Amino acid sequence: MPVGTFDAWDTAVLISILVVSALIGIYYRFAGGQQKTTQEYLMADQSMTTFPVSFSLMASFMSAISLMGVSNESYEFGTMFCVINISYILSTPIAANIFLPVFYRMRTTSVYEYLERRFGQTTRLSASLAFTVQMVLYMGIALYAPALALEAVTNIPRSWAIVVIGLVCTFYSTLGGLKAVLITDVFQSFLMFAAIFSVIAVSAIKAGGFAAIWEVAVERGRIQFDEFSLDPTVRHTWWSLIIGGMVTYLSLYGVNQTQVQRLLSVHNLKSAQSALWWNLPILGMLSFSTIFSGLAIFYYYRDCDPVLEGRIEKRDQVMPLFALDTMGQYPGLCGLFVSGIFSASLSTISSAVTSLSAVTLEDYLKPLYKAIFKRTLVDSKSTLPTKIVACIFGLLCVGLAFVAGSMGGVLQASLTIFGVVGGPLLAIFTLGVCTTRTNQRGVLLGFLVSLIISFWMGFGGPKPKPITMEFSTAGCENATALLAHAIELSANSSPVVIEPHYFWLYRISYLWLSVIGFIIAVAVGYGSSIVLVHFGWAENAEIYVDKFQRELDYDLFAPMLSRRWRRQAEQKKQTAEDETLTKLTQQ
Known part of the structure; x- marks a missing residue:
């Protein structure tokens, strides 16, 4: 099997990509308003267009996790995961027409200000803290993934890769604010697609066409779309992927600070909704192409799995190893691939840093400042603290990346984090937007109970390892030695293998975590x-006995409900006036 090297050309391509990202941050530091106000730094002066925002929505979360995790998903478990795209189609109109109009009316920097207006300050602080924990954990996973890739294809230790990516991302995010993040997301999105398409193209050339890749995938059982089991312990089924995918999608694209902050950076609600709809085909194209890239990689290693061969330790490294084995002979191509993975991670981390700094300023610093100094922190004095906070979160991300490797596969780890916190957070906003009888104490009790159970299910253990599909070593050069080693292990093992008993809740698919929490x-x-x-x-x-006995702020509810309740309130008021008039007439 031919093996290339990560040479000077590849290194030059990678460095160029990092330099361009940093230069974008420098440019937006001195362009326009020079990031002197938090409105420009955190909200891009609400001057962005649909095109960059739609790409940024995709890049914010479907980045290095998608490139490596989804590709490995189809390589290791088959194509069942692509069913999750149906959930994206079903969820987009809900996010665009129920949640987004509510946030757009408020035009607030922090999405959690809604919860304070709807329920109270305690609810706002609780949800904001949960989001902060969620994003900090996710940043560590997002930075760990490309570092793992670089270590697999070069001699650079992952620790160096973590530091370099983290510092570059922190640099341009801190300097350029949301504008720099959005524009770099567009640039990095094209590199992400370039990385995926290069994998597919190289494999297709070696296979003699796409048909050969598909035929091998069918023969080896990788093409799978028929799992309709109602058993919640089955890892991927139509029900878990669609229902679980919908809750996860809505928790990200409907009520998540990172995404709502981007959607509020455009001119008007119609443009924001258009950005959300345009994100759908971009997201779908990345999803399907990444899944097919896993099949393309499987074709290349169909008779010699690199994990069984001992070349790599984890299958999360299969994709970058494939790049080294097949692209290393072409100057700069392997560097372009690694740059795509780096870019994917940069976009995710920068998005998280920007959203976390916005939440920290609006939900923590401003209330604290007002409590201490008895006055509001003005915009001119809040920009510098916000940039310092962004820098701190970037550095914290670097530290957390060093422990992310213990969390299992990057795809499942990331979706577990979002499922554990995302479901309860989505529930709070849903209760706020769609009901009138809920109150702060009740909502907080539900949120707390849900978080406790979700964290217990998500991170408790021990958990059974997912069952992978079969892999072969028949084509490996040292196949005889591998077979002898397997026979020796079998001879030394117990003749009767007793599987350990796992608690039922620990066996439930990670995709149901968000649904159960919700x-x-x-x-x-x-x-x-x-x-x-x-x-x-x-x-x-007393104000919750009848929703029409109090003045409702109709802007806090979903448009279709607020219009209905406003009409009912007007009719009730008119009826009361008519009755009063009738009594006066009779008198």
Whole structure:
């Protein structure tokens, strides 16, 4: 099997990509308003167009995790995961027409300000803290993934890769603000597609066409779309991918600070909705091409799996190893591939840094400043602290990346993090946008119970390892030695293998975590709100008896509901006036 090297040309390409990203940050530091206000630094002065925002929405979360995790998913488990794209189609209209209009009316920097207006300050702070924990953990995974890739194809240790990527990302995010992040996302998105397409193209050339790749995938059982089991312990089924995918998608694209902050950077609501809809085909194209790239890689290693051969330790490294084996003979091509993975990670981390600095300023620093100094922190004095916070989060990301390797496969680890926190967070916003009878104490109780159960299920253990598909070593050069080693292991093992008993909740598919968290938070939050009002234990319990007995801020509810309730309130008011007029007439 031919093996190339990561040579000077590849290194030059990689360095060029990092330099361009840094230069974009420098440019936007001195262009326009020079990032002197938080409105420009965090919201891009709401002057962005649909095109960069739609690409940035994709790049924010579907980045290095997608390139390596989804590719390895089809290589190791088959194509079942592509069904999740149906959930994206079903969820986009919900995000665009129910949640986005509510946030756009408020035009707030932090999405969690909505929760304060709807429920109270405690709810806002609780949700904001949960988001902060979620994004900090995710940043570590996102930075670890490309570092793993670089280590597999070069002699540079992953520790150096983590430091270099983290510092470059922190540099341009801190200097250029949201404008720099959005423009670099577009640049880096094209590199991501270039990396995926290069994998597919090289494999197709060696296979003699795409048909050969597909035929081998069919023969070896990689093409799988028929898992309709209702068993929640089955890792991927149509139900878990569609339902779990919808909750995860809505928690990211409907109520997540990172994505809403981007959507609010455009001129008007229609442009924001267009950006969300245009993100759908971009996201789908990346998803399907990345899944096919896993099949393309499997074709190349169909008779000699590199993990069984001992060339790499984890299958998360298969994709970069493939690049080294097949692209290293072409100057600069392997460097372009690694640059795509680096770019994917840069876009994700920069997005997280920007959103975390916005939340820290609006939800923590400003309230703290007001509590201490009894006055509001003005915009002219808040830009520098915001940049310092962005820098701190970038450096924190570097530290967390060093421990991310212990969290398992990068795809499942990232989706577990978002499922554990995303489901309960989505539930809070759903209760706020779609109900009138929920109150702060009830919602907080549901949120807390949901988080405890979700974290227990997501990170408790021990958990069974997912069952992978079969791999072969028949074509390896040292196949005889590998077979002898396998026979020796079998001879030394117990003749009867007893699988350890795993607690049922630990066997549930990670895709159901977000769904379970969402259902628990909604059920407990709504139910406890009703109970608290009934016994008079809720704050201002009397106002929740009838939604029309109090003045509703209709801007805090989904458009279709707010219009309906406004009409009902007007009709009730008109009826009351008519009755009063009738009584006066009779008198």
